[in-house]
Amino acid sequence: MPDKPQDSLLIVDDNEPNRALLAVLLERAGYKAAIAKNGIEALEILRSNDIDLVLLDIMMPGMNGYEVLETMKNDPDLHHIPVVVTSAIGDMDSVVKCIELGAEDYLYKPINRVLLEARVGACLEKKHLMDKEIKQLEELNQMKDHFVRTVSHEMKNPLALIMGYVELLLEDEMVPEGEAREFIISIQRHTQQMGNLIRDLLDLSRIETGMSLDLEATKLAPLIETSIDNFKFLAEKKSITIDYTPPETEVVLTIDPSRVQQVLDNLLSNAIKYTPAKGTVGLSVEVAPERATIRVKDTGLGIPQEVLPRIFDRFYRVQRDDDDATEGTGLGLAIVKAVVDQHGGDIQVETVVGQGSTFNVTLPYRSPPSDENVSSTALPDKANSTR
Template sequence: MLTDYRVRQRDYLLQISRALTSRLDLTEVLRLILESAAEMLSGQAGLIVLWDPEKEDFRVRASYGLPPNALPLFRPLWEDLPRQADLLRWPVPHLDQKLTLVSTQGGVLLRRVIGLPMVVGRDVMGAIYVFRARGIRFSSDDLQVLSSFADQAAIAVHNAQLYEAVSREKQRLDAVLEYSADGVMLLDPAHRITIFNRALARLTGWPAEEAIGREHDQVIVWARLETEMDLTRATAGGWPLRAWPPGRERDLSLYVEGDLRRRDGTTVSVGITYAPLFDEDDHLINIIANVRDITRFREADELKATFVSVVSHELKTPVSLIKGYAETLLREDARWDAETVRESLTVIAEEADRLNELIDNLLDASRLEAGALDLTIGEVDLVALAERMVARFRTQTDKHLLVTDFPPHFPLVEADERRIEQVLANLLANAIKYSPQGGRVQISGRVLPDQVIITVSDEGIGIPREEQARIFDRFYRVDDRLSRRTPGTGLGLYLTKAVIEAHGGRIWVESEPGQGAAFSFSLPLSR
C-alpha cells in the first residue's frame, strides 16, 4: 500500500504529465515541476537552469522562493556543469560548500542543496536544484525523488525544442509556399483542398480562405484540356498506384495542361503537376499540386510558328522572282532587247532590296529581344528628313499625293537620324500599301512645350478599333482581305514602336474603318 508521501509524489507526477500534454509554455511547466519538487523534498527554494545555445552558457529558466536579483549569485553551482552526460559527476562535489559561499556573499539564508542534471540521450539539457533553509541533509531517497522530477523536466525541455524546431520548419515551408512564384495547393486523399497559396489565388481568382475546404474540381475547372487526363479521370483509372514493380523508380506524378477557367470566367493557360505523398505503409496521405502559368510559353510557341510561317512566305516570293527573272535572262535560246533587260534587272534589284529590308528587320527584332538596339544620337532636322522621305516615295507611286506640313521654325531634335528615317519609311510604306485607291499621304508636325509630334496620315482602308491595340505586336497583321493579299512580315510597326520608345517617346494610331489612319509619334525636345 502506498504511503501518503508516495501518493503525493504520484499525484504531482501525474499533474506534471498532464501539463506536458496540454501546455505549450515551457516556463509554466518548469515552474510547476520545480514547485512540486520543492514541496516533495521540504525545500524552501529551487532553480532550474537550461543550456542557452546563443549565449553558450546555462541560464536560469525557472525559480521558486528566490528574489530575481539574487539569481546571478547562484552561478557557481552550475559553472562546472558539462554538456555531455558521460562527463557528469553526480552528486557534484562540494555543492553544499558552494551554497555556503553564495549564502554568505548574498545574504541568502539557505543551508542545504540537492541538484540533478536533466539529460536526454547524451546531452545535458540543464539541471534542477532544491534548497533547504534548515541544516537537514538531503537523503538518497530525496535524490531518487528529485530524479523523477528531473526526468520530467528533461522531457518537457526536449518536447519544447522539438515543437520549436517543427514550428520553425513549418514557418519556413509556409513562407516558401506563400511566396512561391508558382501556384501550390495541397489536397487530402478525397481531393479536398487543405493548402492554397497566394500565387494560386491570383492565378485562379479564388481567395485562399474560400478555396480551402472545397473539392479540387470546384476550383480547378478546365475550359479546354491539352492532355488526355485530368485529375478526376486519372483517379478513376487507378492513379496514384500504391504498388509498383520492384526496382522501378517511385515517380507517380501526373501532368495536366490546358486552359483553366478562372472564377470570373476568363481563362488562363496552365500546366499542373500532381505528386502523391505516401506514408511508410504506402497509404496516400496527400497530393501536392504545382500550378504554373504557361501563357508565355504558349505565346512563345505560337510566335515561333508564326515566325517560321511569315519568314518562309516572305522569303519565298522575292527569291522566286529573282530566280525567275535571272533564269529568263540567262536563256540561250532567246534574245532580249535593252528595255526588257532593264525592266527585268529592275525587278531583280527591287526584290533584292526587299530581301535586304526583311533581313534588316529580322536582325533588328533579334537585337530588340537581346536588349541591344543601339542609337547614335545627334541633331536631326525632321522637316528636311520628311521632305527627303516624301521625295523618295513619290517615285514609287503615281496614285498618291505625298506632302509635308510643318510650322515655320520647327525645332531640331536629339535623335538617331537613321532610325527615325526607318520609322518614317515604315509608316509611309504602310500608308501607301493600305490606301490602294490612292489619295493624300501627309507627314505633318506640331510643337508642344517639351516634345514634338510627327503624324503620318492617309486616306486608306483604316484600322478597326478592336485591332488597334495589337498592331504594334510582333508579327501581328490586321486580319482583312487586303492585308492577306499584301506582302509583309508584321515586324514594321513592332520595330517602329521600339525605336520611338528607345528615344523616350511614344507612338499611337487614330483610325476608323474606311476613313484612313493617322500614326503619330512623339520625340522629346532637348532641355
C-alpha cells in the same frame, strides 16, 4: 516537405497573433516566412523579393485583400504568384470573390496545420511545374529567334550577290528587250522583296535582342524631309500629294536618328501604299512642353476596328480584296512599335474604313538612356527604306 531550394512565403495579416501563428507553422513545415502587416507593405515586399506564395487575409484596414489580389493579378511581374486567402470561417462569399479574382485556394481561420501544409504544398507544386514550363518556352523562343537571325544573316550575302548580277545584266544591256529581259526584271523584283523581308527580320531581331540605342540630340525636321525624299517617287507614281507642315519652332529630340528615320519611313510608306491614287498624305508635328507628336495622316483605305489591335503584330497584314498587289512583309509596324517603345514614346492610330488613317507618334524630348532600355540596338546598315 517543400522543394529545394527553400520556398519563400509571404504572410499578409493585420492581426499580430494570426501572423505569428502562421509564421511558426510555416517555418516548422520548412518554409521561409516573410511578414506584411497590411496590403501596401505586402505589395512592397512582393516587388522587392522573390516570393513563391502569398497567404492573404481578406479583411484588413486600408488596402484589403481584394485590392492586393487585384493589383497582383494586373501586374505582369506578380500575377503568376499563387495566393491562398485566409478568411473567417464560413465566409463563403468573400472566398468566392477571391477565387474569381484569381486566388488559387483558401483556408478558414483558425488555421488548421494539416490543411495549411497540404494546400500550400499543392499550390507550390503547381507553381514550380508552371515555372518550369515557362522557362522551357522561353528557351525555345530564344532558340527560334536565334535560328531566324542566323538564317536571315546567312541569306543576306548570297542575295546581295544575286541582286548585283541581276543589276549588271540589266544595266549593261547584256540582255536585249524581250521576254528574257522581262524575266530578269521579275527576278529583280522578287529578289528585292526577299531582301526587304530579310532586312526587316534582322532589324526586328536586333531590336528585340537588346542592343543599345545610339542617342543623340537630333533635329526632327530633316528626318521628316529625308523620309519624304525617300518616298516622293512612290507618291508621284500614284499622284498622291504629300502635304508637309514643318513645325513652327525647331524641334530637337534626344533620339537614335537612324531608328526614328525607320519609324518615319515605315509610316510614310504605309500611308502612300494604302492610299488610292490621287489621295493626300499629310505630315505634321505638334509640339508640347516635354514631347513632340509626329502625325502621319492619309486619305486611304483605313483599318477595320476589329483588327486594329493586331496591326503591330509581326507578319500581320490586313486581308483586303482590292489590294492583292500591295507588297509588304507585315513587319514594318512591329519595328515601328518596338522603336517607339524603346524611346519611351507612344503610338496611337485613328482610322475610319474608306476615309483614312492617322498615326500619331509621340516622342519625349529626352529618351531614356540606352542602358535603361531592355531592348534596343544600333542599326548601322539601315537608313533608307523601300517599304
